[in-house]
Amino acid sequence: MRKILLLPLISLSLALGAKLQAQAPVPALKKIAQFDLPGPPGKRFDYLTIDSDDHYLISAHLAAGRTYVIDVRTNKVVATVSDTPGAEGVEYVPELKKFYTSNAGDNTIGVVDMRQMKVVKKLRTEAKPDGSAYAAPFHKLYVSDERGKAEAIVDVTKDEIVKTLHFNSETGMPQYDPVAHKVYVNLQDENIFAVIDPATDQVIGRYSVGRCKGNHGMTLDPDHHRAFLSCEENNLMTVFDLDKHEPIAYLAMADGPDVIKFDPGLGRIYAACYSGAISVFHQDDPQHYRKLEDFKVQHAVHSLAVDTETHRVYTPEQEENGKPVARMVVYEAGK
Numbered sequence: 001m002r003k004i005l006l007l008p009l010i011s012l013s014l015a016l017g018a019k020l021q022a023q024a025p026v027p028a029l030k031k032i033a034q035f036d037l038p039g040p041p042g043k044r045f046d047y048l049t050i051d052s053d054d055h056y057l058i059s060a061h062l063a064a065g066r067t068y069v070i071d072v073r074t075n076k077v078v079a080t081v082s083d084t085p086g087a088e089g090v091e092y093v094p095e096l097k098k099f100y101t102s103n104a105g106d107n108t109i110g111v112v113d114m115r116q117m118k119v120v121k122k123l124r125t126e127a128k129p130d131g132s133a134y135a136a137p138f139h140k141l142y143v144s145d146e147r148g149k150a151e152a153i154v155d156v157t158k159d160e161i162v163k164t165l166h167f168n169s170e171t172g173m174p175q176y177d178p179v180a181h182k183v184y185v186n187l188q189d190e191n192i193f194a195v196i197d198p199a200t201d202q203v204i205g206r207y208s209v210g211r212c213k214g215n216h217g218m219t220l221d222p223d224h225h226r227a228f229l230s231c232e233e234n235n236l237m238t239v240f241d242l243d244k245h246e247p248i249a250y251l252a253m254a255d256g257p258d259v260i261k262f263d264p265g266l267g268r269i270y271a272a273c274y275s276g277a278i279s280v281f282h283q284d285d286p287q288h289y290r291k292l293e294d295f296k297v298q299h300a301v302h303s304l305a306v307d308t309e310t311h312r313v314y315t316p317e318q319e320e321n322g323k324p325v326a327r328m329v330v331y332e333a334g335k
Helices: 002-023
Strands: 029-036 048-051 056-061 066-071 076-081 087-093 098-103 108-113 118-124 129-135 140-145 150-155 160-166 171-177 182-187 192-197 202-208 215-221 226-231 236-241 246-252 257-263 268-273 277-285 288-296 305-307 312-320 323-333
Touching: 029 312, 048 087, 048 305, 056 087, 056 305, 056 312, 056 323, 066 087, 087 140, 098 129, 098 140, 108 129, 118 160, 140 171, 140 182, 150 171, 182 215, 226 257, 246 288, 257 305, 268 288
Parallel strands: 087 129, 129 171, 171 215, 215 257
Antiparallel strands: 029 323, 048 056, 056 066, 066 076, 087 098, 098 108, 108 118, 129 140, 140 150, 150 160, 171 182, 182 192, 192 202, 215 226, 226 236, 236 246, 257 268, 268 277, 277 288, 305 312, 312 323
């Protein structure tokens, strides 16, 4: 008699278990690889960028004074470029097979020839060069001199600084909009979004970012005329309408947001947060956004890159549970 009563209970329990498992949320990211980097462990990293022509990931190891060129097909370091002291920003110029580093250690912009994999020239700039953006049709690189409160403009055909714009604020991440043909830069002390015309290198607009405080990081969805800002001081991801010049959405992020990237193929926005998370958001349409997850990672992860061809996310780690490391972690998007 007991066996007859237990069978329905067992079946019910199994059914409930299967239902709960089916309803369990899928993580926004899945780790698929990690590999060590040559630099000393425990040293701060900064920006990364993708060279889609050669399938390279270029990673600035700020506190080690080195920059790595990594083949993303094999996850192997193919070159370690020295003489990039305090490298923060890094930007690739495909037609010249060069990349440029923002060297906060000696306040220079380093010009790296990728055929030689070495620094071939340095350009003296203002204090603490940081994020950078390349305006390809104009052959100009825009480098934010964060503490210098300036934007250095480099003619990459000559590798010369042709103009420097000065502001009343520290400058955050710049971005080039290939649809509007404009350069945007965050004025993070004033919570202002500034617009530069690269044809004249004049500032043609300054707009409030509303409740966003400390707008340092930026990435773009140029096709839908949107900018995504990471607000350091109040942990918000702000969606900024580039046509109306105003914020249209604010979403909570994990503590310490820094570098933010957009994957247009998946409609995802990723923000690396120093507290130990990647905040992941989804663009349902250009007017509507939702948070997927604060995906847990190691403490001090504050930079990332997205390969828009493979949809993989790359993050450098300087520690693991408090112990120093120097490595790159690779994630795939969860379904």
